[in-house]
Amino acid sequence: MKQRKLKVLILGHSDTPLWGHALSLVSQFPNEKYDVRLVVMDRCFDQEGYKYFYDVRNRWKSAFIHRILELIKKTKVWLCCGERLILNPNMGGRAFFIGDFNIITGDKILAKNPDFIPDLIVMTWTRTFVSSEAVRRMYELTQARFLFFFVDDAHLSGGCHYPVDCDGYMNGCHDCPAIIKGKKLAEKVMADKLRLYKGIPKYVVGVPADCRLARKSPLLGGALQFYNWVSNPVVELTSKSVARKEFGIPDGAFVVMTGASNISDFRKGFKYAVESVNMLAEKYDNIYFMLLGNPVKRATFDISPKVKVIMLGFLDIHGLFHAFCASDCFLNMTIADSGPMMVNYSVACGTPVVSFYIGIAQDLVEHKKTGYIAQFKDSEDVARGMKFILGLSKEEKEKMAEDCKHQIAKVKPNIDWADDIYENWDNYDNK
Numbered sequence: 001m002k003q004r005k006l007k008v009l010i011l012g013h014s015d016t017p018l019w020g021h022a023l024s025l026v027s028q029f030p031n032e033k034y035d036v037r038l039v040v041m042d043r044c045f046d047q048e049g050y051k052y053f054y055d056v057r058n059r060w061k062s063a064f065i066h067r068i069l070e071l072i073k074k075t076k077v078w079l080c081c082g083e084r085l086i087l088n089p090n091m092g093g094r095a096f097f098i099g100d101f102n103i104i105t106g107d108k109i110l111a112k113n114p115d116f117i118p119d120l121i122v123m124t125w126t127r128t129f130v131s132s133e134a135v136r137r138m139y140e141l142t143q144a145r146f147l148f149f150f151v152d153d154a155h156l157s158g159g160c161h162y163p164v165d166c167d168g169y170m171n172g173c174h175d176c177p178a179i180i181k182g183k184k185l186a187e188k189v190m191a192d193k194l195r196l197y198k199g200i201p202k203y204v205v206g207v208p209a210d211c212r213l214a215r216k217s218p219l220l221g222g223a224l225q226f227y228n229w230v231s232n233p234v235v236e237l238t239s240k241s242v243a244r245k246e247f248g249i250p251d252g253a254f255v256v257m258t259g260a261s262n263i264s265d266f267r268k269g270f271k272y273a274v275e276s277v278n279m280l281a282e283k284y285d286n287i288y289f290m291l292l293g294n295p296v297k298r299a300t301f302d303i304s305p306k307v308k309v310i311m312l313g314f315l316d317i318h319g320l321f322h323a324f325c326a327s328d329c330f331l332n333m334t335i336a337d338s339g340p341m342m343v344n345y346s347v348a349c350g351t352p353v354v355s356f357y358i359g360i361a362q363d364l365v366e367h368k369k370t371g372y373i374a375q376f377k378d379s380e381d382v383a384r385g386m387k388f389i390l391g392l393s394k395e396e397k398e399k400m401a402e403d404c405k406h407q408i409a410k411v412k413p414n415i416d417w418a419d420d421i422y423e424n425w426d427n428y429d430n431k
Helices: 024-027 060-083 106-111 130-142 184-198 208-215 240-247 270-283 317-326 340-349 380-389 394-411 417-423
Strands: 006-014 034-043 050-054 120-123 147-150 179-181 204-208 224-227 254-260 287-293 308-314 330-331 354-357 371-373
Touching: 006 024, 024 034, 034 380, 050 060, 060 184, 106 130, 120 130, 130 184, 204 208, 224 417, 240 317, 254 270, 254 317, 254 380, 270 287, 270 330, 270 380, 287 317, 317 340, 330 340, 330 380, 340 354, 340 394, 354 380, 371 380
Parallel strands: 006 034, 006 120, 034 050, 120 147, 147 204, 204 224, 254 287, 254 330, 287 308, 330 354, 354 371
Antiparallel strands: none
Protein backbone atom coordinates (compact mmCIF):
# COMPACT_ATOMS: atom_id res chain seq x y z
CA MET A 1 0.00 0.00 0.00
CA LYS A 2 1.28 3.46 -0.89
CA GLN A 3 1.91 5.56 2.18
CA ARG A 4 -1.32 7.54 2.30
CA LYS A 5 -4.34 7.44 4.49
CA LEU A 6 -7.38 5.70 3.10
CA LYS A 7 -10.58 7.69 3.42
CA VAL A 8 -13.35 5.74 5.15
CA LEU A 9 -17.04 6.61 5.48
CA ILE A 10 -18.88 4.55 8.12
CA LEU A 11 -22.68 4.43 7.92
CA GLY A 12 -25.01 3.25 10.68
CA HIS A 13 -28.57 3.52 11.91
CA SER A 14 -27.74 5.36 15.15
CA ASP A 15 -24.96 6.52 17.44
CA THR A 16 -25.44 3.73 19.96
CA PRO A 17 -22.19 3.08 21.87
CA LEU A 18 -22.80 -0.69 21.85
CA TRP A 19 -19.85 -2.70 20.65
CA GLY A 20 -20.04 -3.73 17.00
CA HIS A 21 -22.23 -0.83 15.89
CA ALA A 22 -21.13 2.17 13.82
CA LEU A 23 -19.74 4.40 16.58
CA SER A 24 -17.56 1.71 18.14
CA LEU A 25 -16.25 0.79 14.69
CA VAL A 26 -14.46 4.14 14.28
CA SER A 27 -11.75 3.15 16.75
CA GLN A 28 -11.01 -0.08 14.84
CA PHE A 29 -9.46 1.87 11.97
CA PRO A 30 -5.91 2.93 12.99
CA ASN A 31 -5.46 6.72 12.82
CA GLU A 32 -2.10 6.46 11.07
CA LYS A 33 -3.67 4.50 8.19
CA TYR A 34 -7.22 5.80 7.87
CA ASP A 35 -9.11 9.10 7.77
CA VAL A 36 -12.53 8.12 9.12
CA ARG A 37 -15.88 9.92 8.99
CA LEU A 38 -19.14 8.67 10.50
CA VAL A 39 -22.71 9.38 9.35
CA VAL A 40 -25.76 7.98 11.15
CA MET A 41 -29.47 8.36 10.57
CA ASP A 42 -30.47 8.99 14.20
CA ARG A 43 -28.65 10.97 16.85
CA CYS A 44 -29.81 9.41 20.12
CA PHE A 45 -27.01 10.40 22.49
CA ASP A 46 -25.11 13.54 23.51
CA GLN A 47 -21.96 12.79 21.56
CA GLU A 48 -19.88 14.69 19.02
CA GLY A 49 -17.57 14.00 16.10
CA TYR A 50 -20.02 12.68 13.50
CA LYS A 51 -22.85 13.77 11.20
CA TYR A 52 -26.50 12.72 11.42
CA PHE A 53 -29.86 13.23 9.73
CA TYR A 54 -32.37 13.24 12.59
CA ASP A 55 -31.88 14.46 16.14
CA VAL A 56 -34.13 12.09 18.10
CA ARG A 57 -32.84 12.71 21.62
CA ASN A 58 -36.29 14.05 22.49
CA ARG A 59 -38.62 11.03 22.59
CA TRP A 60 -41.66 13.01 21.38
CA LYS A 61 -39.72 14.35 18.43
CA SER A 62 -38.36 10.86 17.80
CA ALA A 63 -41.86 9.36 17.77
CA PHE A 64 -43.10 12.02 15.33
CA ILE A 65 -40.16 11.65 12.91
CA HIS A 66 -40.31 7.87 12.84
CA ARG A 67 -44.08 7.86 12.42
CA ILE A 68 -43.73 10.05 9.32
CA LEU A 69 -40.94 7.87 7.94
CA GLU A 70 -42.95 4.73 8.62
CA LEU A 71 -45.96 6.18 6.79
CA ILE A 72 -43.79 6.97 3.76
CA LYS A 73 -42.39 3.44 3.76
CA LYS A 74 -45.82 1.83 4.07
CA THR A 75 -47.09 3.90 1.16
CA LYS A 76 -44.15 2.80 -0.97
CA VAL A 77 -44.68 -0.83 0.06
CA TRP A 78 -48.34 -0.57 -0.99
CA LEU A 79 -47.32 0.81 -4.38
CA CYS A 80 -44.81 -2.02 -4.75
CA CYS A 81 -46.97 -4.94 -3.60
CA GLY A 82 -50.50 -3.75 -4.30
CA GLU A 83 -51.51 -4.78 -0.81
CA ARG A 84 -50.84 -3.96 2.82
CA LEU A 85 -47.80 -5.66 4.30
CA ILE A 86 -48.70 -8.12 7.07
CA LEU A 87 -45.81 -9.73 8.91
CA ASN A 88 -45.92 -13.15 10.51
CA PRO A 89 -46.19 -12.70 14.31
CA ASN A 90 -44.44 -16.06 14.78
CA MET A 91 -41.29 -15.32 12.79
CA GLY A 92 -39.08 -17.48 14.98
CA GLY A 93 -36.50 -14.77 15.62
CA ARG A 94 -36.11 -13.58 12.03
CA ALA A 95 -37.57 -10.06 12.48
CA PHE A 96 -38.38 -8.36 9.18
CA PHE A 97 -37.35 -4.78 8.45
CA ILE A 98 -38.76 -2.56 5.71
CA GLY A 99 -35.41 -1.19 4.76
CA ASP A 100 -35.21 -0.54 1.05
CA PHE A 101 -37.77 2.27 0.71
CA ASN A 102 -35.80 4.91 2.56
CA ILE A 103 -35.93 8.51 1.43
CA ILE A 104 -32.29 9.39 2.20
CA THR A 105 -30.38 9.34 -1.07
CA GLY A 106 -26.76 8.55 -1.72
CA ASP A 107 -26.16 12.18 -2.70
CA LYS A 108 -27.51 13.39 0.66
CA ILE A 109 -25.33 10.94 2.58
CA LEU A 110 -22.16 12.03 0.80
CA ALA A 111 -23.12 15.70 1.16
CA LYS A 112 -22.76 15.38 4.93
CA ASN A 113 -18.98 15.44 4.35
CA PRO A 114 -18.39 17.75 1.35
CA ASP A 115 -15.01 17.47 -0.40
CA PHE A 116 -14.49 14.06 1.23
CA ILE A 117 -14.40 11.29 -1.38
CA PRO A 118 -14.20 7.94 0.42
CA ASP A 119 -12.06 5.05 -0.73
CA LEU A 120 -14.08 2.68 1.44
CA ILE A 121 -17.71 2.90 2.55
CA VAL A 122 -18.60 0.76 5.55
CA MET A 123 -22.15 -0.53 5.97
CA THR A 124 -22.95 -1.50 9.56
CA TRP A 125 -26.59 -1.91 10.66
CA THR A 126 -28.20 0.23 7.96
CA ARG A 127 -31.39 -1.57 6.93
CA THR A 128 -33.63 1.34 7.96
CA PHE A 129 -31.19 3.96 6.65
CA VAL A 130 -29.33 3.09 3.42
CA SER A 131 -31.24 1.64 0.47
CA SER A 132 -29.63 -0.42 -2.30
CA GLU A 133 -30.26 2.51 -4.66
CA ALA A 134 -28.28 4.76 -2.30
CA VAL A 135 -25.47 2.20 -2.29
CA ARG A 136 -25.35 2.21 -6.09
CA ARG A 137 -25.44 5.98 -6.28
CA MET A 138 -22.59 6.38 -3.79
CA TYR A 139 -20.52 3.89 -5.77
CA GLU A 140 -21.15 5.78 -9.02
CA LEU A 141 -20.12 9.07 -7.42
CA THR A 142 -17.01 7.82 -5.60
CA GLN A 143 -15.95 4.45 -7.09
CA ALA A 144 -15.41 3.41 -3.46
CA ARG A 145 -15.22 -0.17 -2.30
CA PHE A 146 -17.94 -1.29 0.10
CA LEU A 147 -17.36 -3.14 3.34
CA PHE A 148 -20.37 -4.98 4.78
CA PHE A 149 -19.87 -5.27 8.53
CA PHE A 150 -22.14 -7.95 10.00
CA VAL A 151 -23.96 -6.76 13.11
CA ASP A 152 -26.65 -9.21 12.01
CA ASP A 153 -27.35 -11.01 8.70
CA ALA A 154 -29.61 -8.37 7.12
CA HIS A 155 -26.93 -7.62 4.51
CA LEU A 156 -27.65 -11.04 2.98
CA SER A 157 -31.43 -10.97 2.88
CA GLY A 158 -34.49 -9.30 1.45
CA GLY A 159 -35.33 -7.89 4.86
CA CYS A 160 -34.82 -10.46 7.61
CA HIS A 161 -32.71 -9.87 10.69
CA TYR A 162 -31.45 -13.49 10.64
CA PRO A 163 -32.30 -16.34 8.24
CA VAL A 164 -32.44 -18.88 11.12
CA ASP A 165 -33.48 -22.07 9.28
CA CYS A 166 -34.58 -20.35 6.04
CA ASP A 167 -32.37 -20.62 2.95
CA GLY A 168 -34.39 -18.12 0.91
CA TYR A 169 -31.49 -15.66 0.89
CA MET A 170 -29.63 -18.19 -1.27
CA ASN A 171 -32.23 -18.15 -4.05
CA GLY A 172 -34.05 -14.83 -4.23
CA CYS A 173 -36.09 -14.65 -1.00
CA HIS A 174 -39.18 -16.13 -2.63
CA ASP A 175 -42.15 -16.99 -0.42
CA CYS A 176 -40.64 -15.30 2.64
CA PRO A 177 -41.83 -17.08 5.85
CA ALA A 178 -41.65 -13.79 7.77
CA ILE A 179 -44.42 -12.27 5.61
CA ILE A 180 -48.09 -13.27 5.43
CA LYS A 181 -49.24 -10.68 2.88
CA GLY A 182 -46.97 -8.71 0.58
CA LYS A 183 -44.39 -11.44 -0.06
CA LYS A 184 -43.41 -9.66 -3.25
CA LEU A 185 -41.57 -7.15 -1.06
CA ALA A 186 -38.77 -9.51 -0.01
CA GLU A 187 -38.35 -10.73 -3.58
CA LYS A 188 -38.13 -7.15 -4.90
CA VAL A 189 -35.62 -6.05 -2.26
CA MET A 190 -33.38 -9.01 -2.99
CA ALA A 191 -33.69 -8.56 -6.78
CA ASP A 192 -32.81 -4.86 -6.42
CA LYS A 193 -29.78 -5.68 -4.29
CA LEU A 194 -28.53 -8.25 -6.82
CA ARG A 195 -28.95 -5.75 -9.65
CA LEU A 196 -27.61 -2.66 -7.92
CA TYR A 197 -24.67 -4.27 -6.10
CA LYS A 198 -23.35 -5.84 -9.29
CA GLY A 199 -19.82 -4.74 -10.11
CA ILE A 200 -19.20 -3.04 -6.76
CA PRO A 201 -15.94 -4.16 -5.08
CA LYS A 202 -17.04 -5.74 -1.80
CA TYR A 203 -15.60 -6.86 1.51
CA VAL A 204 -17.35 -8.84 4.26
CA VAL A 205 -16.30 -8.54 7.90
CA GLY A 206 -18.00 -10.72 10.49
CA VAL A 207 -17.67 -13.64 12.85
CA PRO A 208 -16.83 -16.94 11.11
CA ALA A 209 -20.46 -18.07 11.35
CA ASP A 210 -21.67 -15.03 9.39
CA CYS A 211 -18.87 -15.41 6.86
CA ARG A 212 -19.96 -18.99 6.23
CA LEU A 213 -23.49 -17.77 5.50
CA ALA A 214 -22.14 -15.04 3.23
CA ARG A 215 -20.22 -17.58 1.14
CA LYS A 216 -23.55 -19.22 0.26
CA SER A 217 -25.10 -15.91 -0.79
CA PRO A 218 -25.38 -14.91 -4.47
CA LEU A 219 -25.25 -11.33 -3.21
CA LEU A 220 -22.00 -11.39 -1.20
CA GLY A 221 -20.62 -14.85 -1.94
CA GLY A 222 -17.75 -13.46 -3.99
CA ALA A 223 -16.76 -10.74 -1.51
CA LEU A 224 -13.37 -10.84 0.16
CA GLN A 225 -13.87 -11.97 3.75
CA PHE A 226 -12.22 -11.02 7.03
CA TYR A 227 -13.02 -12.45 10.43
CA ASN A 228 -13.95 -10.04 13.18
CA TRP A 229 -15.85 -9.78 16.42
CA VAL A 230 -13.54 -12.20 18.18
CA SER A 231 -13.00 -9.18 20.41
CA ASN A 232 -10.77 -9.57 23.44
CA PRO A 233 -12.24 -7.09 25.93
CA VAL A 234 -10.15 -5.62 28.71
CA VAL A 235 -12.03 -6.99 31.70
CA GLU A 236 -12.01 -6.06 35.36
CA LEU A 237 -11.52 -9.31 37.24
CA THR A 238 -12.33 -9.87 40.88
CA SER A 239 -12.50 -13.02 43.00
CA LYS A 240 -15.69 -15.03 42.97
CA SER A 241 -16.25 -14.59 46.72
CA VAL A 242 -15.82 -10.79 46.56
CA ALA A 243 -18.11 -10.54 43.52
CA ARG A 244 -20.78 -12.65 45.21
CA LYS A 245 -20.83 -10.45 48.29
CA GLU A 246 -21.63 -7.54 45.99
CA PHE A 247 -24.78 -9.35 44.83
CA GLY A 248 -25.68 -10.96 48.17
CA ILE A 249 -24.90 -14.50 47.04
CA PRO A 250 -23.42 -17.11 49.41
CA ASP A 251 -20.20 -18.87 48.39
CA GLY A 252 -21.77 -22.33 48.30
CA ALA A 253 -24.41 -21.46 45.68
CA PHE A 254 -24.38 -22.49 42.01
CA VAL A 255 -24.92 -19.28 40.05
CA VAL A 256 -26.30 -19.26 36.52
CA MET A 257 -26.48 -16.02 34.57
CA THR A 258 -28.26 -15.17 31.35
CA GLY A 259 -29.62 -12.06 29.74
CA ALA A 260 -30.09 -9.82 26.73
CA SER A 261 -30.99 -6.21 26.04
CA ASN A 262 -34.54 -7.50 25.53
CA ILE A 263 -35.15 -10.73 27.45
CA SER A 264 -38.64 -11.07 25.97
CA ASP A 265 -37.24 -11.22 22.41
CA PHE A 266 -38.11 -14.71 21.15
CA ARG A 267 -34.77 -14.91 19.33
CA LYS A 268 -32.87 -14.69 22.63
CA GLY A 269 -34.29 -18.04 23.76
CA PHE A 270 -35.15 -17.08 27.33
CA LYS A 271 -37.64 -19.96 27.55
CA TYR A 272 -34.80 -22.48 27.19
CA ALA A 273 -32.89 -20.82 30.02
CA VAL A 274 -35.93 -20.99 32.33
CA GLU A 275 -36.78 -24.59 31.42
CA SER A 276 -33.22 -25.83 31.93
CA VAL A 277 -32.74 -24.01 35.24
CA ASN A 278 -36.01 -25.54 36.48
CA MET A 279 -34.71 -28.99 35.52
CA LEU A 280 -31.47 -28.32 37.38
CA ALA A 281 -33.42 -27.19 40.47
CA GLU A 282 -35.29 -30.51 40.55
CA LYS A 283 -32.07 -32.26 41.59
CA TYR A 284 -29.99 -29.54 43.22
CA ASP A 285 -30.54 -26.94 45.89
CA ASN A 286 -29.09 -23.46 46.30
CA ILE A 287 -29.45 -22.46 42.63
CA TYR A 288 -29.22 -18.73 41.87
CA PHE A 289 -30.46 -17.32 38.57
CA MET A 290 -29.14 -13.88 37.62
CA LEU A 291 -30.93 -12.00 34.82
CA LEU A 292 -29.30 -9.20 32.85
CA GLY A 293 -31.31 -6.85 30.68
CA ASN A 294 -34.74 -5.28 30.66
CA PRO A 295 -36.60 -5.83 33.96
CA VAL A 296 -39.29 -8.51 33.92
CA LYS A 297 -41.60 -9.60 36.69
CA ARG A 298 -40.97 -13.06 38.08
CA ALA A 299 -44.66 -13.83 37.58
CA THR A 300 -44.21 -13.47 33.80
CA PHE A 301 -41.99 -16.55 33.56
CA ASP A 302 -42.53 -19.92 35.13
CA ILE A 303 -39.43 -20.34 37.30
CA SER A 304 -39.27 -22.91 40.09
CA PRO A 305 -39.84 -21.51 43.60
CA LYS A 306 -36.64 -23.33 44.61
CA VAL A 307 -34.59 -21.01 42.36
CA LYS A 308 -33.42 -17.72 43.83
CA VAL A 309 -33.78 -15.06 41.13
CA ILE A 310 -31.73 -11.85 41.02
CA MET A 311 -32.89 -9.19 38.55
CA LEU A 312 -29.79 -7.24 37.61
CA GLY A 313 -31.33 -4.96 35.01
CA PHE A 314 -28.74 -3.03 32.99
CA LEU A 315 -25.29 -2.80 34.61
CA ASP A 316 -22.37 -0.53 33.80
CA ILE A 317 -19.30 -2.27 32.42
CA HIS A 318 -17.72 -2.69 35.86
CA GLY A 319 -20.87 -4.21 37.34
CA LEU A 320 -21.20 -6.46 34.29
CA PHE A 321 -17.72 -7.92 34.74
CA HIS A 322 -18.34 -8.45 38.47
CA ALA A 323 -21.57 -10.30 37.62
CA PHE A 324 -19.66 -12.64 35.30
CA CYS A 325 -17.03 -13.20 38.01
CA ALA A 326 -19.80 -14.09 40.48
CA SER A 327 -21.30 -16.69 38.11
CA ASP A 328 -20.48 -20.36 37.62
CA CYS A 329 -21.71 -20.32 34.04
CA PHE A 330 -23.40 -18.10 31.49
CA LEU A 331 -26.35 -19.40 29.46
CA ASN A 332 -26.29 -18.22 25.85
CA MET A 333 -29.68 -19.38 24.65
CA THR A 334 -30.02 -17.22 21.55
CA ILE A 335 -31.29 -19.17 18.54
CA ALA A 336 -29.85 -16.73 15.96
CA ASP A 337 -27.07 -14.23 16.49
CA SER A 338 -23.84 -12.77 15.14
CA GLY A 339 -22.51 -12.57 18.70
CA PRO A 340 -23.62 -12.01 21.27
CA MET A 341 -20.85 -9.98 22.87
CA MET A 342 -21.85 -11.49 26.23
CA VAL A 343 -20.07 -14.69 25.19
CA ASN A 344 -16.83 -12.76 24.69
CA TYR A 345 -17.23 -11.07 28.08
CA SER A 346 -17.97 -14.35 29.82
CA VAL A 347 -14.96 -16.31 28.57
CA ALA A 348 -12.69 -13.27 29.09
CA CYS A 349 -13.77 -13.31 32.75
CA GLY A 350 -13.05 -17.04 33.00
CA THR A 351 -16.73 -18.01 33.19
CA PRO A 352 -17.70 -21.02 31.05
CA VAL A 353 -20.61 -20.71 28.63
CA VAL A 354 -23.43 -23.18 27.99
CA SER A 355 -24.68 -22.42 24.51
CA PHE A 356 -26.27 -23.66 21.33
CA TYR A 357 -23.93 -23.86 18.32
CA ILE A 358 -24.72 -20.27 17.31
CA GLY A 359 -22.77 -17.15 16.36
CA ILE A 360 -19.49 -16.48 18.12
CA ALA A 361 -20.08 -19.46 20.43
CA GLN A 362 -19.05 -21.66 17.49
CA ASP A 363 -15.52 -20.34 17.97
CA LEU A 364 -15.28 -19.45 21.66
CA VAL A 365 -17.11 -22.37 23.29
CA GLU A 366 -15.12 -25.59 23.05
CA HIS A 367 -17.26 -28.46 24.28
CA LYS A 368 -16.35 -29.38 27.85
CA LYS A 369 -13.25 -27.18 27.72
CA THR A 370 -14.53 -23.60 27.79
CA GLY A 371 -18.16 -24.53 28.30
CA TYR A 372 -20.76 -26.86 26.87
CA ILE A 373 -22.38 -26.95 23.40
CA ALA A 374 -25.98 -28.09 23.83
CA GLN A 375 -28.25 -29.58 21.21
CA PHE A 376 -30.25 -26.86 19.46
CA LYS A 377 -33.40 -25.82 21.35
CA ASP A 378 -32.95 -28.76 23.75
CA SER A 379 -33.52 -27.58 27.32
CA GLU A 380 -32.67 -31.00 28.75
CA ASP A 381 -29.24 -30.89 27.15
CA VAL A 382 -28.73 -27.33 28.43
CA ALA A 383 -29.47 -28.69 31.92
CA ARG A 384 -26.93 -31.47 31.32
CA GLY A 385 -24.38 -28.80 30.44
CA MET A 386 -24.95 -27.00 33.73
CA LYS A 387 -24.77 -30.30 35.62
CA PHE A 388 -21.44 -31.03 33.92
CA ILE A 389 -19.98 -27.73 35.14
CA LEU A 390 -21.52 -28.12 38.60
CA GLY A 391 -19.94 -31.59 38.92
CA LEU A 392 -16.38 -30.50 38.14
CA SER A 393 -13.78 -30.63 40.90
CA LYS A 394 -12.18 -27.44 42.21
CA GLU A 395 -9.07 -28.11 40.12
CA GLU A 396 -11.12 -28.84 36.99
CA LYS A 397 -13.11 -25.62 37.42
CA GLU A 398 -9.89 -23.63 37.78
CA LYS A 399 -8.50 -25.27 34.62
CA MET A 400 -11.69 -24.46 32.69
CA ALA A 401 -11.55 -20.84 33.88
CA GLU A 402 -7.96 -20.52 32.65
CA ASP A 403 -8.87 -22.11 29.29
CA CYS A 404 -11.69 -19.59 28.95
CA LYS A 405 -9.40 -16.62 29.58
CA HIS A 406 -7.01 -17.76 26.84
CA GLN A 407 -9.65 -18.81 24.29
CA ILE A 408 -10.09 -15.47 22.52
CA ALA A 409 -6.35 -15.04 21.94
CA LYS A 410 -6.26 -18.64 20.71
CA VAL A 411 -8.82 -18.17 17.91
CA LYS A 412 -8.29 -14.49 17.05
CA PRO A 413 -6.60 -13.85 13.67
CA ASN A 414 -2.93 -12.87 13.85
CA ILE A 415 -3.53 -9.68 11.88
CA ASP A 416 -6.44 -7.31 12.46
CA TRP A 417 -8.83 -7.05 9.53
CA ALA A 418 -8.44 -3.25 9.22
CA ASP A 419 -4.65 -3.59 9.04
CA ASP A 420 -4.98 -6.44 6.54
CA ILE A 421 -7.21 -4.41 4.24
CA TYR A 422 -4.85 -1.44 4.36
CA GLU A 423 -1.64 -3.39 3.80
CA ASN A 424 -3.12 -5.29 0.84
CA TRP A 425 -5.25 -2.51 -0.62
CA ASP A 426 -3.39 -2.47 -3.94
CA ASN A 427 -3.52 -6.29 -4.21
CA TYR A 428 -7.30 -6.65 -3.90
CA ASP A 429 -9.44 -6.17 -6.96
CA ASN A 430 -12.68 -7.92 -6.08
CA LYS A 431 -16.04 -7.20 -7.69
